[in-house]
Amino acid sequence: MPRRFSCRWPPWWPAATVGTKTAWARSQGLGGAFFWEFNGDTADGELVTAIDSGLT
Numbered sequence: 001m002p003r004r005f006s007c008r009w010p011p012w013w014p015a016a017t018v019g020t021k022t023a024w025a026r027s028q029g030l031g032g033a034f035f036w037e038f039n040g041d042t043a044d045g046e047l048v049t050a051i052d053s054g055l056t
Contacts, residue, residue, distance in 0.1 A: 015050035022054025 022033050033051050041047040 015046045018047050019050040019054040022051050024054075026055050 025033055032055060035047075035051070038048070
């Protein structure tokens with residue numbers, strides 16, 4: 001049976017962790033990152049900014 005895993009980002013992950021994970025995705029040559037909804041982000045877009053920073 002194939003190993004199953006979750007790609008969800010727990011809402012308690014800080015922006016620094018999100019940035020590190022997206023930087024890893026970039027270093028592996030992956031095409032990018034996505035998320036389902038904005039409701040876990042701060043009003044100023046801290047998590048979206050971390051994703052952008054990690055991928056650029």
